[in-house]
Amino acid sequence: MPISLTELNTFGLQQHCSSLISVTSKVDLIETCNSLYAKQPLLILGGGSNLVFTANYLGAVVNIATKGIKVTDDDKFYYLCVQAGEGWHDLVEFCLNNKIYGLENMALIPGSVGAAPIQNIGAYGVEFNRYCHEVEFLRLDTKQLLTFSNDQCQFGYRDSIFKQELKNLAVITQVTLKIPKNWQPVLSYGPLQSLDPSTVTAKQIFDCVCNVRRSKLPDPKVLGNVGSFFKNPVVHSTVYSELLNHYPNLVAYQQDDGQYKLAAGWLIEQSGLKGFRVGDAAVHQDQALVLVNLKNATGEQVCQLARHIISVVNEKFSVTLQVEPRIIGAVGEIEI
Ligand SMILES: Cc1cc2nc3c(=O)[nH]c(=O)nc-3n(C[C@H](O)[C@H](O)[C@H](O)COP(=O)(O)OP(=O)(O)OC[C@H]3O[C@@H](n4cnc5c(N)ncnc54)[C@H](O)[C@@H]3O)c2cc1C
Structure with missing residues (x-):
């Protein structure tokens, strides 16, 4: 009997898994993982706030509920x-x-x-x-x-x-x-x-x-999301200087090693993508770094949207955004 994962991921993506095991002691956690590993797909789940399910998960999900x-x-x-x-x-x-x-x-x-x-x-x-x-x-x-x-x-x-x-x-x-x-x-x-x-x-x-x-951040209980969807890209100082020449308002922070961390949200906003949507997956109206589930978004739509953002930002700024959450397909983690 497939088990719903909708309540177990903050994006509210409506996928299922084959079995769900909640473990409350460390001993159980270790025994459960040892007995399942390599026999079937195994996904460890915490709060589900950094995951995008693109399909039903054809394996066991182990929800860690150990306390202390x-x-x-x-x-x-x-x-x-x-x-x-x-x-x-x-x-x-x-x-x-x-x-x-x-x-x-x-x-x-x-x-x-x-x-x-x-x-x-x-x-x-x-x-x-x-x-x-x-x-x-x-x-x-x-x-x-x-x-x-x-x-x-x-x-x-x-x-x-x-x-x-x-x-x-x-x-x-x-x-x-x-x-x-x-x-x-x-x-x-x-x-x-x-x-x-x-x-x-x-x-x-x-x-x-x-x-x-x-x-600032949408409440996942109201509007499904996983917080920042992209990492802030870190670039060499020469890349930063070149970008600054073209875009005097560029938002960036110098790092200890002399590189610059660019604000991914600013890059997305400047690419005109605020509010852009694929199906029910959308770039948040106020926070361009956050992708949201307007109602019935699928993980596939979220990934399509993310790929579109990566491509538009790359074309405009020659900077490649990297995805922050883990993308989970039918039998395990996949690339976007
Ligand atoms: C509204 C919002 C705001 C956020 N703000 C921030 C922020 O400010 N800073 C920040 O860094 N992050 C932020 N995040 C992202 C998220 O909160 C973090 O990444 C968090 O650590 C994910 O924890 P989780 O238990 O929900 O992980 P899950 O989503 O359950 O899992 C994430 C990944 O870790 C693996 N995993 C989980 N637990 C374990 C474990 N015990 N052992 C091995 N693997 C495990 C899972 O298999 C999965 O691959 C935000 C998310 C949301 C929804």
Whole structure:
């Protein structure tokens, strides 16, 4: 009996899977994955906020619902050992309520803690890797339970070893964060710049981030979406200078290595694509970086729309946009 995935993906795409298993303990998670791997298609699912289903999934979906947050500390740091199925925003709130400060810039990012290392989630000037101590995962092909240090995870901008060498080979079971007791607010980004660094509290940053996100991003419960659909492209300074000559209003941020991160939303908007739609899949009217499901969009329509955007932006700016969410076909991940 096929099982609906509509409620399990924030795009609200109406696809089914052959079987759905919800696991609530780490032991069950490991046993379930070991018994299914290589016998049938296997998809690990957290909050479904970074996925596009293009077809019914002809395999088993394992929904991680493991819970638990264990806090220890030493003179300088808090250590939080968190199970993969905890909600990311719940963790941010837990920290705030327990006077552990640092995660507040990443408030309201949907999804699970276990998915956070995969694309090294980030927002408002802070990325997950800033506080990541260790990631524990089941390596599916060897059945080993391994622990990687921050360095071993090879974090980058929306990137990690779990999207590269270990793509679709690792089931993240638990994450340990290391958060300094000596809190330093990060106010470098956008609306946070107006807060006073000498008096600001973590709660004020949390509230500011939540307010801005609620006003800027469409609520997936109202309008299906997966947040930013494209990564902000990072280009060499010569490419940046050339583009700036043609487009004096170009929105870009210099990186530590001298490269420039271009605002993908600006590139899409300048390509005249705000509101553009394929079927019920559309570029959001206000946020060009967000693709939305107006009602009955299919994953195929979303991908067609994304391909069109990539091609138009490439023609105008000679910059190739890369897709941020994972595209899931009938038996596993596919390229757009
Ligand atoms: C409104 C909105 C706003 C967003 N804003 C941001 C933002 O500001 N910054 C940001 O970085 N992201 C943002 N995102 C994207 C999303 O929240 C993150 O990518 C999040 O980490 C996805 O978590 P998830 O549990 O929903 O993953 P899912 O969508 O369930 O899964 C995503 C991928 O990870 C795999 N996966 C999930 N859990 C595990 C696990 N435990 N082990 C191995 N593989 C796993 C899945 O198989 C899939 O390939 C936003 C999304 C939405 C809808």
